[in-house]
Structures are given as structure tokens and as C-alpha cells.
Amino acid sequence: MYKKLAELIDCLKQHQGALTLHERCFIYNLLSDAAYELIQISHPVLNVKLVPQERVIDNDYNPNKVASPEYRLLSKSIKTDGLTMPVVVGGHDAESQNYYIVDGYHRSKLIKSDSIINESLNGLIPVSILDSTLDQRMASSVRHNVARGVHQVDLTANLIVKLKAMNWLDEDxxxxxxxxxxxxxxxQQTTGLAEAFKDHTFSKAWE
Known part of the structure; x- marks a missing residue:
């Protein structure tokens, strides 16, 4: 078995120059799937896929912002060390073939906008895929951000209100x-009060 595997790898190496980028990505993703099934350890990071950048879509609920110095440092890190973590995505749309970002928005943004980083990755984004619904992706985004200590309380509160609107229970x-x-x-109470008074013009009689 090992000999056949080695022969297959040698064959791929011998023909890689004749393969298009699309074909190499297709083979890479197939091998990633095969290795993931072989290892039988169910963690998404062990099955990284290469996806065209236009198929990786931003979400509209991400409660994480990065200041300019940290953003520049992230750019420097990728250019110096290479991309060391995949972008976490979920909600694969079978019709559009798009994936929606759960964690890694800033890495994705740099890959798309920085010409040096983009060229080094051939316009591809390595992704780790979660099989999740919209509400599950929203909760996962918060968990990723909180675990790094970088979430914003107001945006997390807004996300909680959205989950409540999806009929989630407080305990869940x-x-x-x-x-x-x-x-x-x-x-919920803080966000509700802010929402109730967001368009209200207060009197200055107290001044």
C-alpha cells in the first residue's frame, strides 16, 4: 500500500508542470478529503481546502474589529511567516458555491486586497469548513472572538438579540x-434600551 501511495505521489510530481492551477487545487482538495477520512479525527482544521477568493464571502454580523496597528502587523506577519491559519467558513451554498466567513475576516480581507499576499496565494484562500446554519455560524463567530479576547460587548449584545429573534432560549x-x-x-436589556431611544431627540432643559 505504501509503495502504491509513493508511486502516486511521484506521478503527481512528475506531471505537476502540465497541470493548471484549477487542476492542482482540485487534486489538493481531493487529497485533503482523503487524508481527513483516513486519519479519523473529526476536527475541521485537518481538512483545509483551497477556495477561489471570490467564493469566500464576508458576514454581516462579525463582532470583531482590528485597529490599524494590529492590522498592519497582521499584514507583516503573513508577508514574513506566510499564512499560518486558514479562514474558518461555513454555510456552503450549493448553488453559488460560496462560503461565508465565521472567523478570519481580516486575513481574508488582506488576501483579497494586498497584491503581494494575493499573488503569493494565487488568489486562493485556504479555508476550514464548518457544517453549520446561519445562527450556528453567528454563535461560532462570537466564540472564536471571545476566546482571543477581542470581541466588542455592544456587537455581541446585538448578536444575542438576533439569536433571540431566531427563537433561541436564553439558556441555549x-x-x-x-x-x-x-x-x-x-x-438584551442594554441593547433593547439603546434600540428604543436611538432616534429620540432629548431635551436640553437639564443644562
Whole structure:
């Protein structure tokens, strides 16, 4: 078996010059699938795929912002060390073949916008794929950000309100986001008050 595998690898190496980028990506993704099935360890990071950058779509709920110095440092890191972490995506759309970002928006943005990084990756984005629905992706985005200590409270609170609108129970939100129920309730109350008064013009009589 090992001999046949070695022969297959040698064959691929011998013909790689005749293969198009699309064909090389197709083979890489097939091999990644095969290795993932072989290893029998169910962690998405062990099955990284190469996806054209135009198929990796930003989400509209990401509660994570990076200041300019950190963003420049991320760019420097990728240019110096290479891309060391895949972009986490989910919600594969079978019709459009698009993937939606769960974590790694800034890495994706740099790959798309920085000509040096883009050229080094041939316009491809390495992705780790979660099989998840929209609400599951939203919760996962918060978990990724909180684990790094970089989430913003107001945006996390807005996300909680969205999950409530999807009929999530407080205890489910608390469990999925690593919070306690009181914290979930406080965030709902704070966001609700802000929403109620966002268009209100207050009197200056108190001045």
C-alpha cells in the first residue's frame, strides 16, 4: 500500500508542470478529503481546502474589529511567516458555491486586497469548513472572538438579540457563547434600551 501511495505521489510530481492551477487545487482538495477520512479525527482544521477568493464571502454580523496597528502587523506577519491559519467558513451554498466567513475576516480581507499576499496565494484562500446554519455560524463567530479576547460587548449584545429573534432560549445562548444567563439578560436589556431611544431627540432643559 505504501509503495502504491509513493508511486502516486511521484506521478503527481512528475506531471505537476502540465497541470493548471484549477487542476492542482482540485487534486489538493481531493487529497485533503482523503487524508481527513483516513486519519479519523473529526476536527475541521485537518481538512483545509483551497477556495477561489471570490467564493469566500464576508458576514454581516462579525463582532470583531482590528485597529490599524494590529492590522498592519497582521499584514507583516503573513508577508514574513506566510499564512499560518486558514479562514474558518461555513454555510456552503450549493448553488453559488460560496462560503461565508465565521472567523478570519481580516486575513481574508488582506488576501483579497494586498497584491503581494494575493499573488503569493494565487488568489486562493485556504479555508476550514464548518457544517453549520446561519445562527450556528453567528454563535461560532462570537466564540472564536471571545476566546482571543477581542470581541466588542455592544456587537455581541446585538448578536444575542438576533439569536433571540431566531427563537433561541436564553439558556441555549448562554451555553453556546460561554456566558451565564444573567449576562445574556443584561445584554438584551442594554441593547433593547439603546434600540428604543436611538432616534429620540432629548431635551436640553437639564443644562
Amino acid at each position: 445562548i448562554a451555553s453556546e457563547l460561554g456566558m451565564d444567563k444573567d449576562e445574556v439578560l443584561r445584554m
